[in-house]
Amino acid sequence: MDLERVQNLTDVSEMQKALEKLNAEEIDVDCELNTLLETQASLEDKMITLHRTLPNLQMLHTDSKQLSSMVSFTSTLAENVSSKVRQLDLAKNRVTSCIQRVEDILDLKYCTDGVQQALQNEDYEKAAGHVHRFRSLDENVLRMSEIASEGSSLDTSFRLLHESEDKLRVIVNTKFDASVHSRDVASIERFFKIFPMLGLYEEGLTKFGKYLAAKLSEDADRNLKLALHGIDPEDGRSSVIFADTITKLFEDIAKIVEIHQPLVETYYGAGRLVILVKILQKECDRQTRKLVEEFRNKRDFDLRVQQVQQSLMFHKQPAIEKPDSKDLDVLLSEIVLLNTRTELYLRFLKRRITGDFELAYQDEEKRNEKSSEVDKFIQSCDTSRLMQELIGNYIMMEEYFMREMVLKAVAMDSLDTGSPTSSMVDDSFYIVKKCVRRAMSSSSVDGVCAMLNHACTILEQDFREVLYTRVRAGFPSGFDLTQAYNMVIQQGKSSDTEKAKAQFISTLNNAEVSCDYCKQLKTNLEDEVSKLYTQCSDQSNAKLESCLSDIGACATRFKDVVEFGFSQMTQSVIKPRIKPQIDIFLSTSHNISEDDYTNFEANDPWVQNFIVSLDNMLGSFKDSLTNNNYEMFVSLVTAEITTQLEKSVQKSAFNRLGGLQFDKELRVLVGYLTSVTTWTIRDKFARLTQMATILNLEKVDELLDYWGPNSGPLTWRLTPSEVRQILGLRIDFRTEEIKRLKL
Amino acid sequence: MEDYKYLFKIVLIGEAGVGKTCLVRRFTQGLFPPGQAATIGVDFMIKTVEIEGDKVKLQIWDTAGQEKFRSITQSYYRAAHGLILVYDVCSQRTFDALPQWLTDIDSFANEKVLSYLVGNKIDRGDAREIPTHVGEQFAERYEMKYIETSAKEADNVDKLFLDIASRLTEDARERNRLIPGEDSMNISSNTKSISSCSRCFKF
Numbered sequence: 001m002d003l004e005r006v007q008n009l010t011d012v013s014e015m016q017k018a019l020e021k022l023n024a025e026e027i028d029v030d031c032e033l034n035t036l037l038e039t040q041a042s043l044e045d046k047m048i049t050l051h052r053t054l055p056n057l058q059m060l061h062t063d064s065k066q067l068s069s070m071v072s073f074t075s076t077l078a079e080n081v082s083s084k085v086r087q088l089d090l091a092k093n094r095v096t097s098c099i100q101r102v103e104d105i106l107d108l109k110y111c112t113d114g115v116q117q118a119l120q121n122e123d124y125e126k127a128a129g130h131v132h133r134f135r136s137l138d139e140n141v142l143r144m145s146e147i148a149s150e151g152s153s154l155d156t157s158f159r160l161l162h163e164s165e166d167k168l169r170v171i172v173n174t175k176f177d178a179s180v181h182s183r184d185v186a187s188i189e190r191f192f193k194i195f196p197m198l199g200l201y202e203e204g205l206t207k208f209g210k211y212l213a214a215k216l217s218e219d220a221d222r223n224l225k226l227a228l229h230g231i232d233p234e235d236g237r238s239s240v241i242f243a244d245t246i247t248k249l250f251e252d253i254a255k256i257v258e259i260h261q262p263l264v265e266t267y268y269g270a271g272r273l274v275i276l277v278k279i280l281q282k283e284c285d286r287q288t289r290k291l292v293e294e295f296r297n298k299r300d301f302d303l304r305v306q307q308v309q310q311s312l313m314f315h316k317q318p319a320i321e322k323p324d325s326k327d328l329d330v331l332l333s334e335i336v337l338l339n340t341r342t343e344l345y346l347r348f349l350k351r352r353i354t355g356d357f358e359l360a361y362q363d364e365e366k367r368n369e370k371s372s373e374v375d376k377f378i379q380s381c382d383t384s385r386l387m388q389e390l391i392g393n394y395i396m397m398e399e400y401f402m403r404e405m406v407l408k409a410v411a412m413d414s415l416d417t418g419s420p421t422s423s424m425v426d427d428s429f430y431i432v433k434k435c436v437r438r439a440m441s442s443s444s445v446d447g448v449c450a451m452l453n454h455a456c457t458i459l460e461q462d463f464r465e466v467l468y469t470r471v472r473a474g475f476p477s478g479f480d481l482t483q484a485y486n487m488v489i490q491q492g493k494s495s496d497t498e499k500a501k502a503q504f505i506s507t508l509n510n511a512e513v514s515c516d517y518c519k520q521l522k523t524n525l526e527d528e529v530s531k532l533y534t535q536c537s538d539q540s541n542a543k544l545e546s547c548l549s550d551i552g553a554c555a556t557r558f559k560d561v562v563e564f565g566f567s568q569m570t571q572s573v574i575k576p577r578i579k580p581q582i583d584i585f586l587s588t589s590h591n592i593s594e595d596d597y598t599n600f601e602a603n604d605p606w607v608q609n610f611i612v613s614l615d616n617m618l619g620s621f622k623d624s625l626t627n628n629n630y631e632m633f634v635s636l637v638t639a640e641i642t643t644q645l646e647k648s649v650q651k652s653a654f655n656r657l658g659g660l661q662f663d664k665e666l667r668v669l670v671g672y673l674t675s676v677t678t679w680t681i682r683d684k685f686a687r688l689t690q691m692a693t694i695l696n697l698e699k700v701d702e703l704l705d706y707w708g709p710n711s712g713p714l715t716w717r718l719t720p721s722e723v724r725q726i727l728g729l730r731i732d733f734r735t736e737e738i739k740r741l742k743l
Numbered sequence: 744m745e746d747y748k749y750l751f752k753i754v755l756i757g758e759a760g761v762g763k764t765c766l767v768r769r770f771t772q773g774l775f776p777p778g779q780a781a782t783i784g785v786d787f788m789i790k791t792v793e794i795e796g797d798k799v800k801l802q803i804w805d806t807a808g809q810e811k812f813r814s815i816t817q818s819y820y821r822a823a824h825g826l827i828l829v830y831d832v833c834s835q836r837t838f839d840a841l842p843q844w845l846t847d848i849d850s851f852a853n854e855k856v857l858s859y860l861v862g863n864k865i866d867r868g869d870a871r872e873i874p875t876h877v878g879e880q881f882a883e884r885y886e887m888k889y890i891e892t893s894a895k896e897a898d899n900v901d902k903l904f905l906d907i908a909s910r911l912t913e914d915a916r917e918r919n920r921l922i923p924g925e926d927s928m929n930i931s932s933n934t935k936s937i938s939s940c941s942r943c944f945k946f
Binding site for chain 1: 780783784785786787789802811812813814815818819821822
């Protein structure tokens with residue numbers, strides 16, 4: 001509120017208001033002044049204290065300056081000291097390496113002296129030890145210090161050592177050879193251990209390998225000679241003498257590897273076993289070749305192969321001399337044994353070499369590379385090749401043997417009374433199983449697969465063809481009565497028909513049983529494969545699996561034969577026997593009076609005879625057919641009855657009582673058929689039963705009680721038009737009423 | 744049940760070193776392994792292809808060409824749906840051996856087998872010894888399909904296998920059409936055809 005405004009005030013009330021305001025302001029200002037005056041004292045006190053501390057601050061400043069200069073001085077000092085320590089350390093290191101070098105030189109001197117001394121004493125291990133020590137020294141580094149130290153002496157040492165090394169090499173080589181010559185096993189092993197110390201890894205292993213191979217060769221030659229001259233035909237092992245001999249060879253090699261592997265690994269280090277094995281394998285190849293050659297000679301192998309090849313090529317000509325099956329059987333068993341021993345041995349080698357490589361190489365890639373090298377070495381060695389050739393011939397002969405034996409089983413087929421099948425099924429499947437199992441025992445995956453393929457061919461083609469041809473000949477038709485008549489008149493002819501019938505039935509059974517046998521064979525072989533071929537690669541397993549599943553698939557082919565056989569039977573047995581019976585139904589009136597109905601109750605016009613005749617027919621087959629085939633037969637008979645009967649019903653005329661009669665007849669028939677089968681037959685009769693229901697109605701409208709929403713659990717198998725047609729068969733139903741029916 | 748509609752077995756045959764394994768590797772794995780070692784016995788590969796919407800599984804049996812494995816490899820002929828007879832267009836010897844292979848096919852394979860004659864290694868242009876038309880004529884005379892391939896350059900390799908797959912699929916579909924659903928009255932008339940093909944398929 002300024003003065004000017006106050007002066008300009010004209011109104012009293014306003015003036016008063018201004019006055020009041022001014023008064024209030026005055027009071028406020030007074031209060032403020034009072035508080036300020038109150039603090040004055042304390043402020044003055046503080047000022048006084050500050051004045052007092054001022055000189056102290058100046059002292060602090062000088063002190064700080066002093067401290068700072070002291071710290072920087074110390075730091076410089078420390079820096080100086082540490083650099084000296086570093087220098088000292090360097091010096092110390094140099095001193096150490098210097099000492100090391102001096103030691104090396106001393107060692108060198110010691111080695112030089114020691115080597116000569118040891119050589120003089122013929123202590124070759126010691127000498128080699130010195131050379132080994134010397135070889136570990138860095139010659140160039142030592143020679144650098146030559147100028148500083150007693151130069152010429154160092155040079156002489158080196159020259160001496162090099163000379164000694166060369167000398168030692170020559171000595172070890174000659175001594176080793178001499179030891180081999182004198183068969184001094186201890187010395188051989190002694191020098192074998194010295195080679196690696198001189199850096200002669202390859203040389204040592206090669207020499208040692210050659211020595212072992214030579215020893216192996218002697219043993220193997222002796223064993224083979226023994227086998228060739230000592231064959232005692234009475235001896236149980238004489239038929240597998242070659243397999244036994246090759247087993248001995250493989251066992252010898254395995255023993256050598258077993259014994260020497262630790263030695264090689266200790267003195268030569270891991271990863272070098274393969275050098276030794278390769279040399280041994282070379283000898284093994286040589287021995288195997290000799291053995292296989294002798295085997296081919298003594299067992300007339302090539303002649304047999306030739307005979308089989310010729311019989312395969314011209315199997316229509318019986319003139320060619322066939323190899324004896326029994327001899328072949330024995331020979332095949334020996335080949336299989338030869339191969340399985342070889343596979344076992346090669347697997348052993350592979351495991352050992354791979355194990356050795358795994359110790360030597362950590363790198364995955366390097367390992368894989370080495371492993372595939374091992375595979376290649378084993379696959380391409382002569383022993384493998386020889387066996388591949390043998391297995392090739394084996395497969396051909398085994399297939400021939402299997403086919404010959406199956407054909408023989410077929411030729412010698414006989415039917416035992418009481419058995420639904422004839423001997424050829426059991427015999428043939430036994431042979432097939434035997435041959436495939438023998439192939440399995442060879443351990444050759446390709447061999448097994450090939451035999452599985454051949455087994456399929458024989459079963460699906462040769463064996464099935466025999467069954468198919470017999471079934472195609474058909475079932476001799478004819479009635480029982482005429483047969484009985486013939487039996488009296490012409491004994492011979494009738495028994496021919498009987499024979500043909502028996503053969504047809506047994507063939508049908510054979511085919512049915514073969515389905516099961518195929519599946520069984522597959523399961524059995526599968527089990528065996530999973531037991532014998534546990535170490536197979538995935539690829540081999542896939543191959544085996546595929547070939548095995550083909551054996552199981554053979555079952556379908558036999559099923560076709562069964563179906564074909566039954567279609568033959570439907571034509572020649574079922575149809576001709578059902579037809580006349582159904583004809584009797586057709587000729588029996590179903591438009592009958594009360595009297596007729598009661599009469600029929602006592603003297604059945606049709607169904608009883610039909611059942612007797614059916615029972616006769618089914619009974620005559622029941623014992624001769626296998627269970628499955630009998631079921632199939634009944635089902636076909638049933639199918640025939642229902643189709644024929646349906647047709648006949650549609651051709652007949654009914655009244656109420658006739659419908660009742662039909663319903664009764666049908667119940668008896670269904671009852672009978674149910675009693676002779678294990679499965680439910682009612683379903684097959686559903687349409688006929690529904691027809692009977694319709695024919696049995698009181699009046700047309702009654703149908704609606706069963707139709708549509710009223711049908712309840714009943715499912716109609718008849719179409720509305722069929723229902724109308726059946727209703728039309730009732731002569732007492734009016735056509736208009738049937739037409740009016742809403743279906 | 745595996746996820747395929749048809750399964751076909753294809754068997755490769757021919758002299759040693761004509762490139763059977765390389766053809767199979769090229770098709771199944773897309774590789775051309777240089778310095779491929781000789782096949783021992785029989786190799787087995789699987790590849791599933793799609794033919795007009797249907798999954799078709801091809802089981803490829805790659806057989807060894809060496810004589811000593813003949814008795815093993817021949818056992819595979821009968822079950823084969825497709826046979827691929829391979830020769831090397833740069834080697835008269837492998838071409839001259841073809842008649843013997845055809846005799847083997849005649850005696851061991853199914854008569855309805857689909858067979859292809861393949862001239863491989865066409866990438867080695869200058870070294871070629873058998874001109875295309877000679878191979879073609881030979882194939883025509885023996886009623887085989889003919890195709891030239893290079894496993895190295897992947898020329899025609901896929902085409903070869905896919906051609907076979909689609910032809911076999913077509914045949915299989917055709918047969919399926921001929922055989923309607925089960926009809927018990929018709930068993931006798933259909934038996935032969937059912938039996939001749941039912942073994943080839945897995946539904």
